[in-house]
Amino acid sequence: MAIPAKVLLIEDEPLISILYEDILESTEFVVVATLICNADALEWLKRNRPDVAIVDHTLSDGVCLPVIRALQAAGIPFLVSSGYSRFEEAELACVVPLPKPFREEELIKLLRNIMSKSV
Numbered sequence: 001m002a003i004p005a006k007v008l009l010i011e012d013e014p015l016i017s018i019l020y021e022d023i024l025e026s027t028e029f030v031v032v033a034t035l036i037c038n039a040d041a042l043e044w045l046k047r048n049r050p051d052v053a054i055v056d057h058t059l060s061d062g063v064c065l066p067v068i069r070a071l072q073a074a075g076i077p078f079l080v081s082s083g084y085s086r087f088e089e090a091e092l093a094c095v096v097p098l099p100k101p102f103r104e105e106e107l108i109k110l111l112r113n114i115m116s117k118s119v
Contacts, residue, residue: 002028004028004029005028006032006051007029007031007050007051007052008052009034009053009054010036010054010059011056012036012037012056012058013056016056020054023107023108029111032048032050033048036059037059037060037061038062038067039061041070042066042067045071045074051077052076052078052079052111052114053067053076053077053079054079054107054111055068055071056081058082063089065089068080068091068092068095069091077117078095078114079095080095080098081100082098082099083099096113098110
């Protein structure tokens with residue numbers, strides 16, 4: 001059996017975090033940390049390295065740009081989840097979006113896709 005890919009989840013809505021964890025529980029992905037803000041995520045990333053990340057666009061301490069920059073610098077693939085139809089920030093123009101609401105299959109497909117491109 002393959003080792004599950006480690007997912008960093010950065011989401012400030014508890015119910016949505018639980019939904020992600022429930023969906024990923026029976027897949028080849030496992031949530032290794034759930035954080036609610038840029039500051040916590042940046043601190044966590046100093047000591048840890050996930051295989052992939054799911055980042056909410058707007059966190060409790062602002063737009064996710066600091067985390068996105070850190071993930072890009074480290075070469076960690078990620079999705080940005082948002083209820084917005086498009087991102088206002090130019091830095092997010094090339095980011096893989098995960099629209100809210102999303103279907104389980106869509107989430108898994110996008111994660112597999114960005115993981116395969118990062119290898």
